[in-house]
Amino acid sequence: SYELTQPPSVSVSPGQTARITCSGDALPKNYAYWYQQKSGQSPVLVIYEDSKRPPRIPERFSGSSSGTTVTLTISGAQEEDEADYYCYSTDINDDYVVFGGGTKLTVL
């Protein structure tokens, strides 16, 4: 079955740049999406179609793609950005939706 691989955790100091990667064989063909989930809350979309930012998401959130890896970048991370981040995409035939295992971002 198709898998997306994320690092379990990333830690940065406030004001630093946080980068979270997501790897999968079908990513050159299919878009990736990124969600932020804070404890006890529903996920919030922060990046769609690899690099587009939804309304009301701060400009410090950006996305990029290179080959089989997509990256969520938080430039000048703030303590309020502490959360779990998940990428999602589909398999090569768009028959199966897959989430990455999630990355816990710590900002302190």
Next chain:
Amino acid sequence: EAQLVESGGALVKPGGSLRLSCAASGFNFKNAWMSWVRQAPGKGLEWVARFKSISDGGKIDYAAPVKGRFTISRDDSENMLYLQMNSLRTEDTAVYFCTTLSLYWGQGTLVTVSS
């Protein structure tokens, strides 16, 4: 404002059945690809099932762990999404979210499978 509201979560015994509902409002539901996503306690997000819009073919897909046990359905006239869950197992215990897998997510409904 777009809204998704799930209901139907409960405590059920292994082998039992449950039907989840999701009421949608504030966006064009009939053109939306709708999914159920679950999250076991302390775990990550897991996609469960997807129902593409009828105008895009109405294809239904399931995750391997639920295929043959769960059935997703939709009523575009009522803006409702459903998940019929049969032969429930303890590992199905999770918060179940209704979502467009884009901007719109519900608050989730808790399903607990335990004897």
